[in-house]
Amino acid sequence: MILRCLLILCAAAAVAACSGNGCRVPAEQMPPLLSQTLCVNMADPAQPAAGTIPYDINEAFWSDGAEKWRYLSLPAGARIDIAGDGDFRLPAGSVLIKNFRLQGRFIETRLFMRKIDGGWQGYSYQWNDTQTDAQLLSHADEISIGGQVWHYPGRDECMQCHTEAAGFSLGLEVAQLNKDDSHARRGGWLSGTGNQIDRLRALGLLADVPEPSVRDLKLVSSRDFAQDLNRRARAYLHSNCSQCHRPGGGTDSNMDLRAATPLADMHVCDTRPQLGELGIPDARLLAPGDYARSVIWSRMKHQDNNRMPLPRFSKVPDAEGVRLIEEWIGSLPGCG
Numbered sequence: 001m002i003l004r005c006l007l008i009l010c011a012a013a014a015v016a017a018c019s020g021n022g023c024r025v026p027a028e029q030m031p032p033l034l035s036q037t038l039c040v041n042m043a044d045p046a047q048p049a050a051g052t053i054p055y056d057i058n059e060a061f062w063s064d065g066a067e068k069w070r071y072l073s074l075p076a077g078a079r080i081d082i083a084g085d086g087d088f089r090l091p092a093g094s095v096l097i098k099n100f101r102l103q104g105r106f107i108e109t110r111l112f113m114r115k116i117d118g119g120w121q122g123y124s125y126q127w128n129d130t131q132t133d134a135q136l137l138s139h140a141d142e143i144s145i146g147g148q149v150w151h152y153p154g155r156d157e158c159m160q161c162h163t164e165a166a167g168f169s170l171g172l173e174v175a176q177l178n179k180d181d182s183h184a185r186r187g188g189w190l191s192g193t194g195n196q197i198d199r200l201r202a203l204g205l206l207a208d209v210p211e212p213s214v215r216d217l218k219l220v221s222s223r224d225f226a227q228d229l230n231r232r233a234r235a236y237l238h239s240n241c242s243q244c245h246r247p248g249g250g251t252d253s254n255m256d257l258r259a260a261t262p263l264a265d266m267h268v269c270d271t272r273p274q275l276g277e278l279g280i281p282d283a284r285l286l287a288p289g290d291y292a293r294s295v296i297w298s299r300m301k302h303q304d305n306n307r308m309p310l311p312r313f314s315k316v317p318d319a320e321g322v323r324l325i326e327e328w329i330g331s332l333p334g335c336g
Helices: 196-202 229-240 295-301 319-331
Strands: 015-017 024-026 044-048 053-055 067-073 095-102 105-114 120-127 134-136 141-145 148-152
Touching (some): 229 319
Antiparallel strands (some): 015 024, 053 067, 105 120, 141 148
16 A cells, blocks of 8 residues: 555667656666656756656555555556557556655655566665665665664565556546646646646657546545545545455455445445454444444454555555545445
8 A cells, every 4th residue: 555666668769758858767787876866856866857757646645654656657658548448558668757755855756667578567765864865775674763663575576566467557547637737836847737638648658548438537535524425435435445355355344435436336335344353343344424443443442463555565554534534424324
């Protein structure tokens, strides 16, 4: 869940070029320093390389309170296909770049790359104390930052969240990008104002014009209290849970927590849990009107291995998210 790993082996040659003079990554071996990947500004690795595309999303995945900035690099002349459900299908050679900042300091940059064979691979770079560069990690690691434990994912952990069923790239979908960008204005091709989908089209980066039914997909922000409670809660579950809990998501459960799935078809409402009741009397995955009997709410606040997202990846429960799902379940009159 935390979104969390990012990279892609760009070409069969020694170096692959992306987005004109944008991100370039050696095909056979990742550089030991972030500044050497050419995915970032060599003089200031906290900034993106020229030609990368900043983007923002409507509902961010919970990452233990960290701030995040996101960028995309495409191979020169490449375009993005859009699937029938709105997921972006990125071409081989694409690179996603995500910066994480916690307690006012950059702590990690993740690269997620689509290889020539169509597969994906993620890499994590850990920032140094002087905030001048970041070192490539060869395995998972955890450190304490101001008393908070931060998990750096290993290369074999990325695909546990970046599932094929969810299109691998997760946040790159119409429902997430359908917004006027704000903090994405950090230079690059999308700097300025306007809807991100429309501007990608205007730049010629989309292979086709999305059908109206797809173009109109849009999540709301779960933190926007002016929005409908149901849409806020469904957006939260979509971003934080549905990459695994959907058809083909790879879990033993048949839950479908995508925002567009009607409540009656989510396989949670008034449904007995298959994988344990957590000591809850007469437990249900979701008991309408009764959050205390609802396992999906209980798992969010657990501090042990029963918590979701998996405690290996997230060390700090999202208190606001727990309250949101509590309020939403309490408001449900039934499963219709």
